[in-house]
Amino acid sequence: TVVVLGARLAAIDPVLALCGVLLIAGVNVFGVFACRTLLRSMNNEALLEDVEPLTSLLTRDAFAEKVATLMSSRGRGGDRYLAVAVVNLDSFSLLQDMAGVTAANRARVAVGQGLREAVRRVAVLAHVEEEEFYIADVLTSDDPSPFVERVRATVASSPSRLTASIGVVSTPLSPLAGH
Secondary structure, three states: HHHHHHHHHHOOOOHHHHHHHHHHHHHHHHHHHHHHHHHHHHHHHHHHHHHHOOOOOOOOOHHHHHHHHHHHOOOOHHHHHHHHEEEOOHHHHHHHHHHHHHHHHHHHHHHHHHHHHOOOOOOOEEEEOOOEEEEEEEEEEOOHHHHHHHHHHHHHHHOOOOEEEEEEEEEEOOOOOOO
């Protein structure tokens, strides 16, 4: 299109036609490079790979990376403990078989949203399998019972009224910070 319009304009004024074609080509080339640079700086692809699309929570690999960052940034205080919980929704396959995939997906989204609201802002939360969530948080006590109870109550209060099996480990954070 630019070449045809440039040829038509060249019949009237060749200098104007050349300048117009060069200007339009320059703007298009600049636009392409500007968009590519913007996309690279945003690192959009890496962000999409780190998030599970259904619940918008982290994936397993992104969880491990964020927990490593959490450990290194919070490992300075000797009175802090890292608690990592694995939350497995009980009878989830039964829910999926009886109510269908759509209801199961709604339950996962509701549990994920509830967990996001129940944990602290610095906590790391991931949805790693159909019925499994990971949570990592830094606590001031080596007793993770209040943390686990908050998670259990959140799952129980979800619209699907599921229960959860929760495994948790709590360890001093300062020895881990060096790793």
